[in-house]
Amino acid sequence: xxxxxxxxxxxxxxxxxxxxxxxxxxxxxxxxxxxxxxxxxxxxxxxxxxxxxxxxxxxxxxxxxxxxxxxxxxxxxxxxxxxxxxxxxxxxxxxxxxxxxxxxxxxxxxxxxxxxxxxxxxxxxxxxxxxxxxxxxxxxxxxxxxxxxxxxxxxxxxxxxxxxxxxxxxxxxxxxxxxxxxxxxxxxxxxxxxxxxxxxxxxxxxxxxxxxxxxxxxxxxxxxxxxxxxxxxxxxxxxxxxxxxxxxxxxxxxxxxxxxxxxxxxxxxxxxxxxxxxxxxxxxxxxxxxxxxxxxxxxxxxxxxxxxxxxxxxxxxxxxxxxxxxxxxxxxxxxxxxxxxxxxxxxxxxxxxxxxxxxxxxxxxxxxxxxxxxxxxxxx
Numbered sequence: 001x002x003x004x005x006x007x008x009x010x011x012x013x014x015x016x017x018x019x020x021x022x023x024x025x026x027x028x029x030x031x032x033x034x035x036x037x038x039x040x041x042x043x044x045x046x047x048x049x050x051x052x053x054x055x056x057x058x059x060x061x062x063x064x065x066x067x068x069x070x071x072x073x074x075x076x077x078x079x080x081x082x083x084x085x086x087x088x089x090x091x092x093x094x095x096x097x098x099x100x101x102x103x104x105x106x107x108x109x110x111x112x113x114x115x116x117x118x119x120x121x122x123x124x125x126x127x128x129x130x131x132x133x134x135x136x137x138x139x140x141x142x143x144x145x146x147x148x149x150x151x152x153x154x155x156x157x158x159x160x161x162x163x164x165x166x167x168x169x170x171x172x173x174x175x176x177x178x179x180x181x182x183x184x185x186x187x188x189x190x191x192x193x194x195x196x197x198x199x200x201x202x203x204x205x206x207x208x209x210x211x212x213x214x215x216x217x218x219x220x221x222x223x224x225x226x227x228x229x230x231x232x233x234x235x236x237x238x239x240x241x242x243x244x245x246x247x248x249x250x251x252x253x254x255x256x257x258x259x260x261x262x263x264x265x266x267x268x269x270x271x272x273x274x275x276x277x278x279x280x281x282x283x284x285x286x287x288x289x290x291x292x293x294x295x296x297x298x299x300x301x302x303x304x305x306x307x308x309x310x311x312x313x314x315x316x317x318x319x320x321x322x323x324x325x326x327x328x329x330x331x332x333x334x335x336x337x338x339x340x341x342x343x344x345x346x347x348x349x350x351x352x353x354x355x356x357x358x359x360x361x362x363x364x365x366x367x368x369x370x371x372x373x374x375x376x377x378x379x380x
Contacts, residue, residue, distance in 0.1 A: 036370055041082050043368045043375065044355050048084060051361035053184050056120075058353040059091030059247075059313030060333030062129060063111050065103055083355065086181060087120050089190075091313030091331060092127025092247030097134040097211070101146045104132045108148070108156050115160055122160040126153065126175040126192050127247040127313065133209040143204035150175065165190075168223045176220050178228050184360055185240045186308070189228050193248035193262050195220050197289060214248045215263035218292035221271065225297055229275045232302065241306040241360060244272065249312040254328050256315055263290045271297065273324055278304040308358060308380050309365055318374060327365060327378045336372035 044054055095107045108130075115122045130153065136142045150173040165177040175192040195217040199207040231237035244250075250269060252261040262268075267283055274281040280298040285291070299305075309327035316333040336352040352373035357366040365378040 040355060040368050040370050043366075044083050044357060047357050047359070047366045047368075049359065051184070052357055052359040053181060053186070054083065054085050054355050054357040056085050056088035056353065057091060057311065057331055057356050057367075058088065058334050059125075059331050060093040060127070060316060060335070061090070061111065062093050062096040062333070062335065063107050064096035064099060065107050065110075085120060085355065087179070088115070088118065088122045089188075089245060089311075090115065090122060090124045091245065091311070092125040093129040093313065093333075094124060094127065095130060097129040097132045097148075098138070099132075099135060100142075101132055101135075101148065104135065104148060105152065105156070108153075112156055112160065121162045121164050121179075123165065123177075123179065123188070123190060123245075124157045124160060125190055125245055125247050125313070126194055128194050128211050128214065131194065131210040133206065134211040136206065137209040137211055144198065144200040144206045145204075147198070147206065147210075149198075168219065168227070171219045171223070174220060174223070176223065184358075185234075185236075186243065186358065186360065187228070187231075187240060188243045188245065189224070191216070191224070191244060191246040191268070192220060193246040193250075199289070212260065213263075214260065215290055216265065216268050217290075218286075221264060221267055221292050222295070224268065225271045225295060229271070229299070229305075230302075231305070238303050238305070241308050242275075243308045243358075244310040246310075246312055248314045249328060249330055250310055251321070251323060251328060254312070254315070254319055254321055254330060264292060267292060271295075272307065272310075272326070275299050275302075275305055276307045276324075276326070278302060306363075306380070309378065311356070318376070320376070320378065327380055329365075329367070329376075329378065332369075332373045 048054060094111050095104055097104055099107065130148065132146060132148045136144065136146050153175060154173055165179050167177045168174045176190055178187055178189045180187050193214050194210045196208045196210050196213050196215045201207055231240050234240055248262055249255045250262065250265055252259065270281060270283060274297055278299050280300055283295040285294040307326050309329055312330045315330040317330060318332050319330040321328050331354060332352040334351060334353060351371040353370050354373045355368040357368065363380050365380060367376040369375050
């Protein structure tokens with residue numbers, strides 16, 4: 001828990017810091033932080049219970065050396081004992097990805113150190129800024145070699161999960177995985193919405209830039225369909241519930257204006273719906289560069305399954321929509337600048353993170369917001 005505020009303070013941009021009082025502004029800020037934390041603690045402890053579990057969700061920190069403003073520290077280690085979180089999710093765009101590769105890797109490593117400061121597992125979602133293609137696209141002398149590779153990403157972030165995740169054995173560098181929470185029978189499935197093929201053109205530049213090209217690869221689709229959504233090894237498999245998380249929302253209607261859809265999002269959507277409804281489905285192959293094989297899926301024997309929701313970052317705003325009986329929910333970015341849309345009337349508008357509490361008995365999703373993030377509630 002402590003790392004969420006620690007992260008919020010570390011990524012806070014000087015230009016976005018609220019100047020509360022010219023005199024004694026540090027102690028006044030501290031007072032506001034403490035008040036906000038007490039509200040979060042009270043709310044989470046009120047809704048936690050035997051049939052509930054909580055985790056932290058922070059997203060889109062966009063850290064970049066020289067911009068992030070590493071000027072403040074505040075540890076919540078002692079306070080986190082009062083909030084029974086299982087883990088923390090960072091919803092993507094942990095770095096801004098607009099520096100030379102060496103510096104961007106240093107930025108990533110610094111954020112890794114910050115996140116490792118907590119003693120909780122941290123599950124990172126790969127965002128469209130995290131491959132450094134933002135720099136490559138907009139810098140004339142750069143090439144594909146200036147992008148952060150899948151191997152470099154994994155080397156920097158994997159140990160944050162404390163080896164508690166299940167990855168794709170056939171694609172060990174894939175940035176998608178799942179985590180089972182056995183006591184409450186919930187599987188958290190993290191998808192990679194930037195699973196874009198890296199193809200270098202004659203100019204030395206990539207054919208596709210992850211900053212504005214999103215996709216699910218054939219291998220990821222196959223893994224989700226046959227491994228992540230296969231509960232045959234579980235006793236009472238019908239009692240299990242799932243949460244999906246990706247950086248870019250699955251539906252374009254939930255994403256940014258003029259944002260391109262995720263390539264193969266319709267296939268991922270069809271797989272999730274067939275799984276949820278306990279149905280069979282034939283998915284025709286795709287033969288272009290974003291190809292995928294023909295898939296015959298049959299979830300009839302497994303039966304209908306419960307999908308808690310689909311969580312995303314990327315939009316820098318709090319949105320929600322129910323589509324085909326599934327809650328699609330997005331979160332405000334960590335910096336919480338005005339581009340995040342409507343925000344709570346608070347002096348803490350320089351940062352935002354949330355605690356997500358799932359009550360599996362009441363079928364409720366409770367989101368408790370810190371700073372500019374708001375409290376929200378959904379039924380699934």
